[in-house]
Amino acid sequence: MSYDDVEIEDMEWNEELQAYTYPCPCGDLFQITKDELRLGEEIARCPSCSLYITVIYNAEDFADGSDKNKSLQPSGNQAVAVA
Template identity: 80%
Template sequence: MSYDDVEIEDMEWSEELQAYTYPCPCGDLFQITKDDLRLGEDITRCPSCSLYITVVYNAEDFAGSTSKMNLEPSKQQPVAVA
């Protein structure tokens, strides 16, 4: 059973994360991308604790072609590995 059912309208779009976010009671953020929603994924877990939510949305709003973001070259940052 999920912690909560959250309407997509109650989530906030983050340009930085390119994902919808919703605050978790632990202080972190639940995150789900438009691509996740296009694929029919409606459950997202908190990266810091064991809670997860079910995102309630209209699948037709996210159906269709892939996002413009996926057609552009990746803007990856180098990561140092110790």
């Protein structure tokens, strides 16, 4: 049984760890990477203790190597109208 269920929006992106993190009661951080989320993983583990949390997220946001910010960028193959 997981310690808690946490929405991905409540987690913080840690650039140094390249992972989403959430405070653990032991003082360390629960961690889960974008690659793990893309693979459908929903468990973020603490590296210092045996606790883990269940991450609530929309798998489609991480499917096919994309994330929310990438979907806002235009693709390189757009038609251009010349007048």
